[in-house]
Amino acid sequence: MPEEKKLSGTKQNMTSFSPLADLTPMTKNQVMDLAMDLGKILLKSGAETSRVEDTMMRFCRSYGYYDLNVFCTPTVIILGDESPRGKSRVFRVRWRATDLGLIRDVNQFSYNFRRWKLDYAGAKRWLQSRLARSHPYGNAVICVAAGLGSACFAMLLGSASVYNFIAAFLTGFIAMTLLKMVNNFHPTPFWENFLAGFSIGIVAQTCCLLYPYCTMENITVGALMPFLPGLAFTNGVRDYMAGDLLSGNSRIAEAALFAMSVAIGLVFALKVWTWGGLP
Amino acid sequence: MMHYLQSFVFAFLATVAFGVLFQGPKRILWRSGLIGGLGWVVFIGLKEVFSVHSFSANFLATVTIALASEIFARIWREPTTVFEVPAIIPLVPGLGMYKGMNYILQDYAGYGSEVLLGAALDACAIALGIMMVSGVFRALKTGSDMARQRQQDLLGTAISPDLYVTDPEEEE
Numbered sequence: 001m002p003e004e005k006k007l008s009g010t011k012q013n014m015t016s017f018s019p020l021a022d023l024t025p026m027t028k029n030q031v032m033d034l035a036m037d038l039g040k041i042l043l044k045s046g047a048e049t050s051r052v053e054d055t056m057m058r059f060c061r062s063y064g065y066y067d068l069n070v071f072c073t074p075t076v077i078i079l080g081d082e083s084p085r086g087k088s089r090v091f092r093v094r095w096r097a098t099d100l101g102l103i104r105d106v107n108q109f110s111y112n113f114r115r116w117k118l119d120y121a122g123a124k125r126w127l128q129s130r131l132a133r134s135h136p137y138g139n140a141v142i143c144v145a146a147g148l149g150s151a152c153f154a155m156l157l158g159s160a161s162v163y164n165f166i167a168a169f170l171t172g173f174i175a176m177t178l179l180k181m182v183n184n185f186h187p188t189p190f191w192e193n194f195l196a197g198f199s200i201g202i203v204a205q206t207c208c209l210l211y212p213y214c215t216m217e218n219i220t221v222g223a224l225m226p227f228l229p230g231l232a233f234t235n236g237v238r239d240y241m242a243g244d245l246l247s248g249n250s251r252i253a254e255a256a257l258f259a260m261s262v263a264i265g266l267v268f269a270l271k272v273w274t275w276g277g278l279p
Numbered sequence: 280m281m282h283y284l285q286s287f288v289f290a291f292l293a294t295v296a297f298g299v300l301f302q303g304p305k306r307i308l309w310r311s312g313l314i315g316g317l318g319w320v321v322f323i324g325l326k327e328v329f330s331v332h333s334f335s336a337n338f339l340a341t342v343t344i345a346l347a348s349e350i351f352a353r354i355w356r357e358p359t360t361v362f363e364v365p366a367i368i369p370l371v372p373g374l375g376m377y378k379g380m381n382y383i384l385q386d387y388a389g390y391g392s393e394v395l396l397g398a399a400l401d402a403c404a405i406a407l408g409i410m411m412v413s414g415v416f417r418a419l420k421t422g423s424d425m426a427r428q429r430q431q432d433l434l435g436t437a438i439s440p441d442l443y444v445t446d447p448e449e450e451e
Binding site for chain 1: 285286289290292293296297298299300301302303304305307319356357358360361363364365367368369371373374376377378380381384402406409410413414417
């Protein structure tokens with residue numbers, strides 16, 4: 001067994017700082033494989049780029065492979081080998097969602113794998129189980145949460161009344177339900193947000209028409225909140241701070257595009273409403 | 280007092296709802312809700328009691344949220360993002376954006392762009408707050424990481440080719 005020989009050779013000059021002290025050894029291919037999986041999960045669940053790079057680098061280095069380098073933007077991960085005859089891997093990310101639970105799980109993994117002592121097969125199995133797990137909240141819960149968030153925002157903006165609460169709940173709920181219904185067709189983010197803005201405009205106007213006690217402003221702003229790109233914006237700023245200028249720029253551009261598309265949808269709804277001759 | 284309690288409760292609920300929207304794990308939901316409520320109460324308190332400009336109020340509230348989530352992250356060993364992302368959401372200037380757009384639609388472009396500029400300034404204040412706090416904590420963290428790495432380099436264990444486990448396939 002060549003692996004055992006190598007290990008026993010290294011054990012003599014190992015200090016307490018040695019990377020391999022308490023880890024089961026892995027080949028470079030296996031480490032690259034696992035690091036790539038970690039990066040994929042993180043980037044697909046909406047982590048900031050610096051966190052992806054940091055986690056992957058830390059994983060590679062703790063196994064002693066100091067010549068692996070990571071470059072990551074919101075749409076691609078490149079894991080390259082600096083040594084001659086080294087191989088590199090590329091992964092292209094097209095669809096990104098937000099899943100704080102997965103980010104947290106992978107974060108726990110990257111801080112604890114020294115203690116868990118997983119070998120390649122075990123780590124791979126753990127990562128696959130994380131990827132395959134169902135989301136903790138189903139579509140119905142998400143829609144109700146969007147409605148509740150919208151309603152609470154409508155109350156935060158002043159002139160709190162029960163009418164506003166109910167109307168904002170309905171508006172946010174209907175917009176999110178529509179989004180979930182068209183989700184299977186994989187529309188581009190622009191059309192998704194456009195649809196959300198449009199439906200918010202129409203439903204809010206209808207509510208104000210039916211109940212004159214409702215405040216149009218509060219309902220619309222409350223219902224817009226779940227669709228504003230708060231996460232993209234926050235991540236963009238954090239990427240700037242970490243020195244990833246490329247991903248910071250693209251995240252901020254993404255946030256601006258999303259906000260603009262919601263606004264265009266809303267404006268379109270208001271215009272259609274006036275063209276239709278309704279008050 | 281009643282007003283602030285009511286605001287806190289609604290901000291708490293909104294933050295929890297956003298935690299659910301972002302698929303946050305169940306056991307951190309109420310903690311991020313606490314941070315969100317705290318940030319919103321600081322924001323309206325500064326605005327209404329001390330009549331601070333909305334830029335400064337946003338900035339200070341964001342700093343409060345970021346600091347609180349860094350502390351919570353240290354206590355419960357979670358990543359900072361999990362607390363910070365839902366808690367920031369109540370501060371996002373949605374009202375200004377909507378108002379400005381609406382004024383522009385009704386041909387009051389001058390007033391509308393003024394309101395939009397105010398909203399953009401508020402967003403900048405939030406960004407500034409996050410940047411300052413996360414920059415300080417990042418500097419502390421990378422500082423300790425670098426120190427450890429330098430020690431490994433001095434010991435000669437960091438970039439030792441002996442440590443590589445190679446398999447014959449890879450060598451080829």
